[in-house]
Amino acid sequence: MKKRIVVLGGGTGGTLVANRLRRALDASVDIVVVDRDDRHVYQPGLLFVPFGAAAAADLVRSRSRQLRAGIEFRRAGIERVELDEDRVVLDDGDPLGYDALIVASGASLRPDETEGLSEALAGRGAHSFYTLEGSAALSAALAGFDGGRLVVNVVDMPIKCPVAPIEFSFLADWYFRQRGIRKQVTIVFATPLDGAFTKQVCNRELSGLLEGKGIEVVTEFNTGEVDGPGRRLVSYDGREIPFDLAVVVPLHGGASYVDRSEGLGSEFGFVPADEATLQSRARPNVFVVGDAADIPVSKAGSVAHFEGDIVARNVCSFLAGQPLAARFDGHTNCFIESGHGKALLIDYNYEIEPVPGRYPSRVGLPLLRESRLNHMGKLAFQQLYWHGLLPGLDIPGIGTDMPHAGKHLEVLSGAG
Amino acid sequence: MPTKSYDGVDVSVDEQGFFTDPSQWREPMASEIAAEEGVGELTDRHWQVIKFMRHEYEEKGSGPSVRALGKTSGVSIKELYQLFPKGPAKLAAKIAGIPKPRGCI
Numbered sequence: 112m113k114k115r116i117v118v119l120g121g122g123t124g125g126t127l128v129a130n131r132l133r134r135a136l137d138a139s140v141d142i143v144v145v146d147r148d149d150r151h152v153y154q155p156g157l158l159f160v161p162f163g164a165a166a167a168a169d170l171v172r173s174r175s176r177q178l179r180a181g182i183e184f185r186r187a188g189i190e191r192v193e194l195d196e197d198r199v200v201l202d203d204g205d206p207l208g209y210d211a212l213i214v215a216s217g218a219s220l221r222p223d224e225t226e227g228l229s230e231a232l233a234g235r236g237a238h239s240f241y242t243l244e245g246s247a248a249l250s251a252a253l254a255g256f257d258g259g260r261l262v263v264n265v266v267d268m269p270i271k272c273p274v275a276p277i278e279f280s281f282l283a284d285w286y287f288r289q290r291g292i293r294k295q296v297t298i299v300f301a302t303p304l305d306g307a308f309t310k311q312v313c314n315r316e317l318s319g320l321l322e323g324k325g326i327e328v329v330t331e332f333n334t335g336e337v338d339g340p341g342r343r344l345v346s347y348d349g350r351e352i353p354f355d356l357a358v359v360v361p362l363h364g365g366a367s368y369v370d371r372s373e374g375l376g377s378e379f380g381f382v383p384a385d386e387a388t389l390q391s392r393a394r395p396n397v398f399v400v401g402d403a404a405d406i407p408v409s410k411a412g413s414v415a416h417f418e419g420d421i422v423a424r425n426v427c428s429f430l431a432g433q434p435l436a437a438r439f440d441g442h443t444n445c446f447i448e449s450g451h452g453k454a455l456l457i458d459y460n461y462e463i464e465p466v467p468g469r470y471p472s473r474v475g476l477p478l479l480r481e482s483r484l485n486h487m488g489k490l491a492f493q494q495l496y497w498h499g500l501l502p503g504l505d506i507p508g509i510g511t512d513m514p515h516a517g518k519h520l521e522v523l524s525g526a527g
Numbered sequence: 528m529p530t531k532s533y534d535g536v537d538v539s540v541d542e543q544g545f546f547t548d549p550s551q552w553r554e555p556m557a558s559e560i561a562a563e564e565g566v567g568e569l570t571d572r573h574w575q576v577i578k579f580m581r582h583e584y585e586e587k588g589s590g591p592s593v594r595a596l597g598k599t600s601g602v603s604i605k606e607l608y609q610l611f612p613k614g615p616a617k618l619a620a621k622i623a624g625i626p627k628p629r630g631c632i
């Protein structure tokens with residue numbers, strides 16, 4: 112009997128898992144990838160569009176063309192998953208049955224959950240660079256901005272690429288310096304967290320950089336309202352931040368079909384899973400990869416890449432009736448663009464927070480320190496994304512498990 | 528490890544005063560912790576949140592975020608801030624005798 116694997120979402124995670132599985136399995140297994148459109152956006156590029164450093168159109172490619180021969184691409188909206196029937200209901204009617212299901216439908220933006228935000232975004236009273244259209248519109252707004260208060264705000268965690276709003280603040284500082292009007296611009300970074308970043312050693316480093324660049328940080332700011340016409344953010348505890356230009360990262364949730372699929376997701380539409388095997392808590396034949404997962408890890412493309420290796424191996428084991436042997440260690444790897452042609456690199460996992468040192472070993476890119484090399488790494492990531500990550504290749508020197516060599520782990524004993 | 532005394536019992540807490548061992552918590556301790564934190568008399572609405580915090584902790588191993596509380600506790604985020612003005616997730620966790628919510632990454 113033929114078996115069928117259905118992959119929900121043809122973004123970063125769905126594409127790379129499907130390609131890995133197609134290589135690993137023979138023709139007795141069908142692989143179907145479902146997505147609502149055929150426009151795959153290189154999301155890390157969205158950070159650069161507002162500053163004119165990338166063109167929106169250059170970030171988009173066909174989804175289906177990133178899939179290996181022998182994978183079926185099904186263009187349709189996902190209505191819901193019926194776990195008891197082992198099938199997915201699509202918006203064009205035909206249910207799609209599966210032997211194994213991989214949830215790879217990412218995170219969705221939910222501006223309507225914050226008072227005034229949807230209206231403000233629609234009326235350009237506030238901006239966001241988390242969508243292709245938004246980042247292009249912000250590019251025009253920044254070009255026309257000659258001075259005043261630029262406020263960068265994260266409504267609440269979790270968000271995709273949690274360092275992106277900090278990078279945006281760094282790049283805005285550099286952008287206004289290059290335009291010679293930095294003195295006329297106040298940059299404010301308002302976060303719900305009690306520091307710039309959740310992990311201590313990294314938080315110290317980033318806070319120092321923010322301070323050095325004269326970026327004001329407002330912590331524990333829980334945005335209750337975005338008042339576009341009144342040009343102010345209001346927190347639930349009654350504090351106000353006035354702005355001339357607001358860049359807001361809206362609340363994130365899972366894909367909305369998860370809410371319509373009984374027993375699949377959490378209250379936010381993310382899908383709880385075993386943090387090591389990535390098997391969902393809902394059913395043994397359902398696995399999760401990427402931003403859709405409700406596990407304690409950052410929502411990043413690098414994470415989807417490392418998880419993809421684990422999910423592909425475990426799905427193969429599952430179909431063969433064998434125990435799930437592959438285990439994800441929480442490995443995360445992010446470049447943090449800091450302006451002036453420099454970037455930092457952080458590399459960590461469930462157990463070990465970002466520390467200084469080098470990656471992937473004693474000779475390699477400097478960790479948690481600004482350097483030109485890291486900036487070049489960040490730029491090179493775009494080519495690596497289309498030609499290494501998405502095809503589901505193992506990238507030489509960059510293993511799935513977090514490397515320990517090269518890291519100054521001794522700093523953690525003093526971190527408390 | 529610091530300790531504190533509530534309702535005549537010594538309990539272990541972290542540097543910020545969150546319980547490290549939730550099993551040491553008893554209901555009568557709640558009003559003492561609340562007073563320390565500047566949260567006035569505990570009403571039924573406060574108790575609804577406190578009980579929900581403990582329930583979530585037992586189920587999931589970590590206290591919920593404000594956003595999760597707003598979605599699932601039956602108390603809106605606005606009201607949560609009225610009940611626990613300086614940060615509902617943290618204050619309610621402290622009063623409910625559970626560790627500091629992990630927060631997100």
Ligand SMILES: Cc1cc2nc3c(=O)[nH]c(=O)nc-3n(C[C@H](O)[C@H](O)[C@H](O)COP(=O)(O)OP(=O)(O)OC[C@H]3O[C@@H](n4cnc5c(N)ncnc54)[C@H](O)[C@@H]3O)c2cc1C
Pocket residue numbers: 119120121122123124125145146147148153154155156157158187188189190215216217218240241271272275366367368400401402403410411412413414415444445446
């Ligand atoms: C501004 C920004 C900067 C970033 N920078 C970086 C970076 O520097 N480095 C890094 O590693 N990561 C970065 N990321 C994060 C990275 O892009 C994501 O973590 C990654 O793309 C997640 O992959 P995914 O497969 O989980 O989700 P996605 O790639 O978003 O794919 C989800 C797919 O599911 C489909 N889908 C959802 N619901 C439905 C439905 N109902 N019906 C049909 N299809 C559906 C969507 O169309 C989408 O194609 C950044 C993200 C943003 C927004």
